[in-house]
Structures are given as structure tokens and as C-alpha cells.
Amino acid sequence: MTLLAAITNPSAAAAAAAAAVAANPIVLTPGAAPPPPTSSALPTQIPPSDWSLSPADPALATAASFLSTSLSSTSVSLPRFRSLLASFLTTLSNSLSLPAPSPNLPQAIRSVSPYFPAALASPVASRAANLAEYDVLLALAECGLLRHPPPSLLSSLSEADRPELVCAVVRQAADLRSSELLATLRCFLSPASNAAYDAMMSVKNRWKEAAVLAVNRCKEKGAGKKVDAMARQAALLLMMGYDGFTSPEVCLHYLFASENVDSLVFGAAVSELDGGEVVTLMKYLTKWIGKYQRFPEAQACPEAVGMPGLELCDIVPSFRVVAGALGLVFDQHFSHLALNAELKEDLKAAEMMVKQLATEAESAGPILDLLRRMQQDV
Structure with missing residues (x-):
């Protein structure tokens, strides 16, 4: 049957197709027939309350925004800095149902370090360096929270004769600019003072x-x-x-x-x-x-x-x-x-x-090739 005949007479086309299938059946799955389904019932629907995420605590977002805005001010004193950071750590612990943070700020940072926002680590570290709150800065660095330190941090630590803190920051940092590497190299290659050399001795x-x-x-x-x-x-x-x-x-x-x-x-x-x-x-x-x-x-x-x-x-x-x-x-x-x-x-x-x-590397080359081939053969 031509395409034009099938379009003009669809009933005849359907009858011809049925006859063709009866004469030449199409086997989709050769071999044994598939086993019957064990159950035709649909899976039980999961209530939305069992899988939906709980809404974020607005108090935590507000506290983080307030801390970031407050640290950007140049008039933040050391007592004010400690009060702001302690308040944020308390809010963070309450929001995540963690134990109450220690009054000792470095210890409190270490206890909540897995949950400390990465976006806040740099401004907190920068302000801590400016206020000479080096224990807080060290806690941030040792907990791996300064993977991306603020640009001026290493140079300011070098000028403050704190090479031991430069070591702690550089050890955890992932991507330093050439200016930061230059400040680090000069800090270590030419100690600026006796205090810096004493810190290196420690x-x-x-x-x-x-x-x-x-x-x-x-x-x-x-x-x-x-x-x-x-x-x-x-x-x-x-x-x-x-x-x-x-x-x-x-x-x-x-x-x-x-x-x-x-x-x-x-x-x-x-x-x-x-x-x-x-x-x-x-x-x-x-x-x-x-x-x-x-x-x-x-x-x-x-x-x-x-x-x-x-x-x-x-x-x-x-x-x-x-x-x-x-x-x-x-x-x-x-x-x-x-x-x-x-x-x-x-x-x-x-x-x-x-x-x-x-020379040793060249002589070891054939042996390494032999070992690789032996591993492939095995």
C-alpha cells in the first residue's frame, strides 16, 4: 500500500498492518519470557515533611552580615572586636545546636571551625592582624580557614616581625599572588629584626x-x-x-x-x-x-x-x-x-x-619500564 493510499484510507491501512504482524510476528525479547512482576502496587509516596530541608536560621545570616559590616569600620577597637566575634560564635553555636562556645576566642574558633563561614575568615583575620590579636589569627590559620588570605595579611605580619604566623598562613594558603610570595620570601631570607629572628628560632x-x-x-x-x-x-x-x-x-x-x-x-x-x-x-x-x-x-x-x-x-x-x-x-x-x-x-x-x-634517573628508567610491563602482564 502506498503512502497516499494509507493517508486517504486509514482503516484499510490499519487492517493491512494487523495482517502483516500476524504473518510476521516481531519478537522484542528473544528467549524465555520475562518473569511476571512481583507486585503491581506503586511505591508509597514520601511525605514532603520527611525530605524537605528545614529553612535557614535568619538569626545566623543577620549575625554574619552584622559582623562583616562592623569589621569594615576602621574604628573597631580590640574590646569591640572581641565582643563582635564572641557574639557571632554564640549565634553560630545556637543556630547549629552546638555546645556553648568557650570564652577563650581561639579555643571557640577551633571548636566551630568546620562550620565557620569561609567568607568571614578573611575579614576577621585582617582585623585581628591590625589589632595584634594574633592568637585569633593563628587559630584561623591552623584550622585551615585561610585558604585565601587577604592580600595585605602576609606583608603586615612581616612588618610586625611575626614570621611564625607567616609560616602558619603560608602552610594553609592555596593561591598566593606574586606580591605575597615576594613578601614571604623577603621575610624569611632577610629577617628585619632580632625579634623576627627569635620567632624563627622558635x-x-x-x-x-x-x-x-x-x-x-x-x-x-x-x-x-x-x-x-x-x-x-x-x-x-x-x-x-x-x-x-x-x-x-x-x-x-x-x-x-x-x-x-x-x-x-x-x-x-x-x-x-x-x-x-x-x-x-x-x-x-x-x-x-x-x-x-x-x-x-x-x-x-x-x-x-x-x-x-x-x-x-x-x-x-x-x-x-x-x-x-x-x-x-x-x-x-x-x-x-x-x-x-x-x-x-x-x-x-x-x-x-x-x-x-x-645520571641515576636515566639508569633507573629501563628498570621502571620493566616493572611497569611486569605489572601489566600480571
């Missing part, structure tokens, strides 16, 4: 305590093999980061172990360093190259990071980051380094170490 003392703790764990008897291996690896990392480094250089660990060593941004910051700062940075990075040459078995130990006293294992710069940073320093200041007669021996030592490491 940072290095924490590394010493952690290294001694890791060594003592290696001596503990009755521990399992996995615990022994973890303790040895942690002790190796911490001793690498402590031995042979000055107090300012230990503070540099926090920068190079963070997520901020981007080639473009870091290169822009390094290009602004003066001659003395470049030399100090080059010697610091060369020390790390020598460490990894001497201890090639050193590697990250995430199991130790979660253990009390061994958290600093996470602040050991990797060989990849160190080598990349050293390359950027040479790219930006090659003429100054090559023409400096005092650096001749240092440059030769760095060249020798890099060549040896490159």
Missing part, C-alpha cells in the same frame, strides 16, 4: 622537638613492623629538614612544601629579589638537593602526618619542587650568579649533584 625548635620524638619512636620496643617503618621514615624526613638549616631556612620549608610554588607566579616573585636574597635562596635550595642526593630513600610519609607530634612531616619540600625552584632561580638571575666569584664553588657543587641525580 619555629626551628619545634622541628627539633618533632625530630627527637620521631627518633624516640624508632627506639620503642614492641611496635609492629609497619609502625617501625613509618617512624623511621618520619625521623628521616624531620632530620633532613632540621640538620644543616638555619632558622630562617627552616621557615622557608613552609613555603616550598605548600601549594604555592607555581612556575609563573613564583618566577615573577623571584625576579624581584636582590642579589643577597638570591644567593641565600640558591644556597637553601642547593642544600635540599644535597639532602636528597644523600638520602635517596626519603619519600613522603602521610601516615605520620596524622600522628601527634609528627605533623611537620607534611612540611618537607619534595625533590620535584626544590629542583623546579632552583631552575627558576637560575633562569631569573643567571648572570648575577654566574659572575659572582664567591659562588663559584657553590655552583660547581650544585652542578655536580644535579648531574649525578640525572
